[in-house]
Amino acid sequence: MPENRTRYAVLGALTVEPMSGYDLKRFFEQGVSFFWTESYGQIYPILKQLKIEGLVVDAGEKTEAATRTGVPAHPRRAVYTVTPAGREALARWLAEPAEPQGGRRLEILLKLFFARQGGDRAAESARRLVADFRANHAALLATYTATEARLRAEHAAHPDLPFWLLTLSYGEHVSRALVAWCDAAGRTLAAPPTPPAP
Amino acid sequence: MPENRTRYAVLGALTVEPMSGYDLKRFFEQGVSFFWTESYGQIYPILKQLKIEGLVVDAGEKTEAATRTGVPAHPRRAVYTVTPAGREALARWLAEPAEPQGGRRLEILLKLFFARQGGDRAAESARRLVADFRANHAALLATYTATEARLRAEHAAHPDLPFWLLTLSYGEHVSRALVAWCDAAGRTLAAPPTPPAP
DNA sequence: TAGCCCATGTAATTGGTTACATGATTGA
DNA sequence: TCAATCATGTAACCAATTACATGGGCTA
Numbered sequence: 189m190p191e192n193r194t195r196y197a198v199l200g201a202l203t204v205e206p207m208s209g210y211d212l213k214r215f216f217e218q219g220v221s222f223f224w225t226e227s228y229g230q231i232y233p234i235l236k237q238l239k240i241e242g243l244v245v246d247a248g249e250k251t252e253a254a255t256r257t258g259v260p261a262h263p264r265r266a267v268y269t270v271t272p273a274g275r276e277a278l279a280r281w282l283a284e285p286a287e288p289q290g291g292r293r294l295e296i297l298l299k300l301f302f303a304r305q306g307g308d309r310a311a312e313s314a315r316r317l318v319a320d321f322r323a324n325h326a327a328l329l330a331t332y333t334a335t336e337a338r339l340r341a342e343h344a345a346h347p348d349l350p351f352w353l354l355t356l357s358y359g360e361h362v363s364r365a366l367v368a369w370c371d372a373a374g375r376t377l378a379a380p381p382t383p384p385a386p
Numbered sequence: 387m388p389e390n391r392t393r394y395a396v397l398g399a400l401t402v403e404p405m406s407g408y409d410l411k412r413f414f415e416q417g418v419s420f421f422w423t424e425s426y427g428q429i430y431p432i433l434k435q436l437k438i439e440g441l442v443v444d445a446g447e448k449t450e451a452a453t454r455t456g457v458p459a460h461p462r463r464a465v466y467t468v469t470p471a472g473r474e475a476l477a478r479w480l481a482e483p484a485e486p487q488g489g490r491r492l493e494i495l496l497k498l499f500f501a502r503q504g505g506d507r508a509a510e511s512a513r514r515l516v517a518d519f520r521a522n523h524a525a526l527l528a529t530y531t532a533t534e535a536r537l538r539a540e541h542a543a544h545p546d547l548p549f550w551l552l553t554l555s556y557g558e559h560v561s562r563a564l565v566a567w568c569d570a571a572g573r574t575l576a577a578p579p580t581p582p583a584p
Numbered sequence: 585t586a587g588c589c590c591a592t593g594t595a596a597t598t599g600g601t602t603a604c605a606t607g608a609t610t611g612a
Numbered sequence: 613t614c615a616a617t618c619a620t621g622t623a624a625c626c627a628a629t630t631a632c633a634t635g636g637g638c639t640a
Contacts, residue, residue: 193493194627200500210591223495227629232593264636265591275503282504283511286494288522295391296484297421297553302398304546305473306480313481314549324486348502351512354571355495358564365563366556373552392599408619425601430621462608463619 194230195238199270199278202244204348206269209235222328222359235268243274296321300373315377322370325363332360392428393436397468397476400442402546404467407433420526420557433466441472494519498571513575520568523561530558 201207201215209231216226238244246266270278296317303314336356343349399405399413407429414424436442444464468476494515501512534554541547 193491193496197496200496200503203500203503208591220499221490223490223492225490228593229629278500278503279505282497282501283507285518286497286515292421292423293391294421294556297556298391298395298398299480299484300549301418301546301553302401302476303480303549305398305401305476307477309481317484320483348499350574351498351501354574355499357570358492358495358567361563361567362560365559369556369559372555376548376552406619426621427601
């Protein structure tokens with residue numbers, strides 16, 4: 189029973205900066221997508237709910253035009269801010285122990301586990317599986333280092349920075365380990381060498 | 387769109403050995419639980435479906451008693467075997483590339499990312515978070531090495547063994563890396579040392 | 585004025601777990 | 613004969629994604 193982690197993800201994101209639902213989506217997909225994602229189908233309903241519960245408030249932004257002309261236009265977008273009650277709820281959740289694991293379904297391992305059933309091409313497709321996976325994590329490593337540099341430059345003084353770097357470091361550790369695993373696996377799966385020329 | 391991986395998990399498991407739904411549950415939770423799980427609510431419906439599609443057949447086992455007495459008792463349990471068509475379906479799936487990643491929601495990183503919002507106790511609960519996580523992966527490492535030894539001993543000749551060992555190796559690489567990350571994180575989060583006695 | 589983001593939302597569907605109901609078999 | 617385990621299944625629920633509908637604002 190994961191118990192509503194989306195609400196805390198949203199609450200947490202709004203402590204970084206007040207945001208609209210649209211902003212939240214981008215925050216998740218551009219900022220923390222390597223360990224967390226959210227879809228509109230989650231975000232908007234949860235925002236409505238959090239507002240009802242008084243954990244966030246909506247400081248509706250006026251449009252430029254509406255401000256200028258005084259037209260009583262409905263706010264162009266809803267910008268949500270965490271209330272003290274929201275901060276407390278978040279703090280309570282943060283103090284609880286985390287679910288032991290996330291991501292109990294690793295498709296690549298399932299395929300590898302049964303790889304021999306792949307017939308003639310079994311070894312070949314296993315190697316391709318591993319090679320793709322390696323490329324993936326090598327690419328991730330590059331993004332981690334780039335992100336780290338950007339964060340250190342742009343948010344050098346941000347009090348949350350040390351924690352953000354910790355999450356990046358997690359990603360780096362895992363991806364480095366997985367690249368190493370891919371290399372080892374590649375050797376294991378290597379096609380039997382063609383007989384050496386005489 | 388993860389697209390029905392359960393059917394292939396079940397199909398694959400049945401290539402290892404014909405099994406009942408009950409057996410399958412145990413196979414997943416005792417054999418491969420570190421990278422895959424299935425619940426009854428998935429297993430039984432999918433078995434019914436696979437049977438309809440002709441990918442598995444049910445060689446119903448008779449009870450001992452029924453065999454002895456000739457009573458037309460209904461089979462005690464349904465034991466499923468993969469058909470050639472089932473093997474083909476599995477092989478096709480194995481040849482497809484795997485989903486890039488599994489487990490996009492790492493609760494511990496979400497908590498760590500927002501950890502500073504935890505108030506006074508922020509650093510403390512972050513440290514506990516990391517410590518629990520470390521204990522977890524240290525324990526996992528132990529089970530991996532134990533499982534590896536057992537597999538090598540009990541299934542030395544099994545043609546699937548090299549692939550099984552690869553999945554274990556994945557786990558070892560990741561858990562070792564995460565233990566190392568926890569140690570580094572622990573140092574980062576270390577409480578400011580109490581002022582040294584004069 | 586067309587095309588592209590910005591922005592909000594919902595309905596349908598999927599994938600999965602949990603909890604429960606039911607009953608047979610086995611062994612103490 | 614009681615408890616544990618084997619065994620099959622389903623209904624309710626939950627979390628989450630996808631696809632769609634809708635429309636405002638900005639700029640080339």
